[in-house]
Amino acid sequence: MKIRHINIIMHKELSSYTRSAFGTIFIVVFLVTSSWLFFQSFFLMNQSTMRDYFSILPWLFLFLLPAITMRLWAEEKKMGTLELLLTSPLTSGEVVWGKFLASLGFLTIALILSGVIPVILFLIGQPDFGPIVGGYMGAFFLGAAYIAIGLFISGLTDNQIVAFILSVSFILVLLAVGNDLFLNTVPESILPFLKSISLKTHFESIVRGVLDSRDFVYYGLFVLTFLYLNIFTLNHRKWR
Amino acid sequence: MAAVRVKNLRKTYGSFEALKGISFEIEKGEIVGFLGPNGAGKTTTVKILTCFMGANEGEVTVAGHDCFSHPMEVRKRVGYLPENNPxxxxxxxxxxxxYAAQLHDLPADSIHGRIKLVAEECGLVEKINELISTLSKGYRQRVGLAAAMIHDPEVLILDEPSVGLDPNQIIEIRQLIKKLGREKTVILCSHRLSEVELTCNRVIIIDLGKIVASGTPTQLRHLVEDHANLRLTIRGEKEKAIEVLKGISGIKRIEINAVRERGSKxxxxxxxxxxxxRSDIAKSVVANGLELLDMHKEMATLEDVFSQVTTRVES
Known part of the structure; x- marks a missing residue:
């Protein structure tokens, strides 16, 4: 695997986000929606903390991140450009990593822009620095996991809408199994298992500011698994 | 050494046998037309040659490297314009x-020069800064071709390069392909026979996953037997003319065609x-008091060859 090759793909995908109106629309929608939802309760609570902000993110990402990953493969398949890409001297792994890092880079840009919110908080109050840093780290890792799923699912279809809906459903399941409402209904014996596979429990643990290596290992393995599955499906394609 | 060597290649999609064991070789510098009706297996073969797809059985070597064990080496040496020009x-x-140049690992400092060169060769200089979405189909085809040759490949594989182009654009693309064929090995897939006939040194006709004929356009024409190869216009009585013609040896069959002028058929x-x-006919016709107004030899076209070899397999 050559870094230079990954870079070429990453650069191309990132610039296709910024070239089209999509990139701008995405960032505007993300910033406006998240701030609006957050500041709604913020002034009521009158507490200088971003905890509510980070508790919204898993649900906001649920709809926003599949929108940035849905086209990554589905569009290439539909347009036929996949054939160009996969007959160029790049390995599937290089292309998959390139696309993954491009989306992650794009998410990072969106997260950095949302840094306006903590800046406002610091201007009007004295929030705790730790949970905010933890929250951003959690958001980054959670986003990486969503993107890895979305990328993998986009590789299974040539229809972007199908890719979007399947990604949302799949992520929703992995979020829901960590939700208290759901956990109350299942037998006690499988609780630890469900908690350990849920995207949400690990995110909440990082956001709480508890830096447990298990959470990072979880997200790392999660991302690697789906990227590997993506590479596997590419290498074993039977498309005409 | 052959630029492309395919031996007993088989490919199935589920229970459908797309390629039933085909073998052929293409020498360096040849322009070879790959001809066949839709669904014959042309595109499948091309996808295997470009390492986009694997096969069930067989050996494929392109530009000196095995497609299955060293796909990266093959990809570096092949320029590919897929069907529909994505x-x-x-x-x-x-x-x-x-982007195409970077994908093929061209050194950063040579990319600009290379783009300039292929843009000139493909007539894209005045469109170089335009969005591809604003270009006409003819220009898009040139962009596809330019991208396929950006890394100066040894073998160029073009799948239906002139579909959807107007006659002038077809002529331009054809000239471009001919020019490329002076230095490179070119495989041209097409179901347009005139195109293949005008650009290729050699034609491989494939149908239902098998090679049904192969050779130069001239050789292929000789495959066609029983063909109307002389057309005459004779002034005079029809019955007499037929009688005279029947008296000439070497004629298998006589048919009356649609040509009708005053007093002639x-x-x-x-x-x-x-x-x-021809000279026997001329002499006999004139000697029997009839007037020979016109006689010309009809060359069998590739269309004839094509329809004959491809229907033969079906029946």
Whole structure:
């Protein structure tokens, strides 16, 4: 695997986000929606903390991140450009990593822009620095996991809408199994298992500011698994 | 050494046998037409040659490297224009060619020069900064071709490069392909026979996953037997003309065609293979008091060859 090759793909995908109106629309929608939802309760609570902000993110990402990953493969398949890409001297792994890092880079840009919110908080109050840093780290890792799923699912279809809906459903399941409402209904014996596979429990643990290596290992393995599955499906394609 | 060597290649999609064991070789510098009706297996073969797809059985070597064990080496040496010419339409021509060059590992300092060169060769210079989505089909085809040759490949594989182009654009693309064929090995897939006939040194006709004929266009024409290869227009009585013609040896069959002028009729003469009896005909017709107004030899077209070899397999 050559870094230079990954870079070429990453650069191309990132610039296709910024070239089209999509990139701008995405960032505007993300910033406006998240701030609006957050500041709604913020002034009521009158507490200088971003905890509510980070508790919204898993649900906001649920709809926003599949929108940035849905086209990554589905569009290439539909347009036929996949054939160009996969007959160029790049390995599937290089292309998959390139696309993954491009989306992650794009998410990072969106997260950095949302840094306006903590800046406002610091201007009007004295929030705790730790949970905010933890929250951003959690958001980054959670986003990486969503993107890895979305990328993998986009590789299974040539229809972007199908890719979007399947990604949302799949992520929703992995979020829901960590939700208290759901956990109350299942037998006690499988609780630890469900908690350990849920995207949400690990995110909440990082956001709480508890830096447990298990959470990072979880997200790392999660991302690697789906990227590997993506590479596997590419290498074993039977498309005409 | 052959630029492309395919041996006993088999490919199935589920229970459908797309390629039933085909073998062929293409020498360096040849322009070979890959001809066949839709669904014959052309595109499947091309996808295997470009390492996009694997096969069930067989050996494939392109530019000296095995497609299955060393696909990366093959990909570096092959330029490919897929069917329907897929492009990233949201990029400018320059950005797209740059991307194609990077994908093929061209050194950064040589990319600009290389883009300039292929843009000139493909007549894209004045469109270089335009978005691909704003270009006409003819220009898009040139962009596809320019991208396929950006890394100066040894073998160029073009799948239906002139589909959807107008006659002028077809001529331009054809000239471009011919020019490329002076230095490179070119495989041209097409179901347009005239195109293959005009550009290729050699034609491989494939149907239902098998090679049904192969050779130069001239060789292939000889495959066609029983063909109306002489057309006459004779002024005079029809019955007498037929009687006279029947008296000439070497004629298999006589048919009356649609040509009709004042007092004259047209006749199609089917001769025995490879016998030139034109002067015999001229002499007999005139000697019997009839007037020979017109006679010309009809060359079998690739269309004839094509329809004959491809229907033969079906029946």
């Amino acid at each position: 492009l990233y339409t949201d990029m400018t021509v320059y950005a797209y060619l740059q 047209g006749y199609d003469i089917y001769t025995t293979k490879n016998r030139d009896i």
